[in-house]
Amino acid sequence: MFVAVVVSTVMLALFTINTRLKTDLLNAIVANEMSELVEDYPTQGADAIPHSANLIGYVVTPAQRNQLPEPLRGLGPNVKGVTLTYNNHTYRVGTHALGDNKQVYLAYDITAIESRESLFKLIAIVAAILVLILAVPLGAWIARISLKPINALAEHVANLHPGERTARLAEQFEHYEVGVIAHAFDRFMSRLDEFVERERSFTADASHELRTPLAVIQGAVEVLQQDPKLVESGPLTRIDRASHQMAELIEALLFLARDEQAEADGAAPSCRADQVVSEVVDAYRPLMARKTVEVSALDPCEIGAPRIALVIAFGNLLRNALRHGGDEIRVTLADRRLTVADNGDGMTTEELQHAFERGYRSGPGAGLGLGLYLVKRVADRYDWRIRLASRPEEGTRIELQLA
Structure with a gap:
């Protein structure tokens, strides 16, 4: 397309310049001959009137115009x-008024010039067409040759994985x-490899170093709860609840930090969503206090995701609703x-816009701002569609479309 525009523009410019130059040149020739005729006619009379193969002149009165x-x-x-x-010839004609009510007509034969110009235009048009015909395959060939290393580089880059050490592209x-x-x-991959290695090391260390003290705390709480004097202890209950919440949060963050798309045996992960929902609701009953959680529908449903993924997503949704x-x-499945869905105070338009952002908190009793953020992370990983609908004083409804 670009070549066609360029060729067309060049051809149009050439034709315009040629026409302008030809017109100026012919007008100059006619004007020069007319000047000589006007100067010589008063002294030479009819002998001054040219009549050759290329130039014909006429000097007539109004009554003699029929002779023209x-x-x-x-x-x-x-x-x-x-x-x-006229008479199968093309002329460039000029006129000039003389004294005694006479008028001079001068016709310069340009038939040969017009023929050569037509031939030039024909040759130019044919050449332009040939250029266009050759430009398309030639341009495509040149582009293919030029882009070959770029395409090869793009293919190598597309196959790169941050966790795999590969041969350097520069070689x-x-x-x-x-x-x-x-x-x-x-250079970028080297820095990325270092970052991935640091992340893997942190994930492995955190998995061990954070779980161990939590396990110790939970074990100690269980021992203390066996003492009849401490069964109803408020501080001990809060410690137990906080330790379980922290364990769940650590498990969620470690799960999202790992890029595991298959089980240990290589099989695709899956779980029964209805069973997971039922188990999570039972696990959260101690947090319900005076609130009512109704599971109005619980259809059998198997999804292509590990159990922990749904536990994280649904657990955070239910915890948010309870809080x-x-x-x-x-709750429906x-x-x-x-x-x-809940019948709480609902959310404002501004809160809806930022609800899934990491660290966003609003309202009394706000937590760490990670709940809906973690839900969105899990949903994005497994292509679950998430919809949030809420209005002030009308409650909130969050829907997960499980793929």
């Missing part, structure tokens, strides 16, 4: 130049212009849609 070729009869005085065709593209880009990618919702909470 028909195309010349309608021309007025002092015509600088006009192209007329494969050393003799190409894209070698600079390959070197830049190598910020009203007295009535409804039907048509692969998991819904948690």
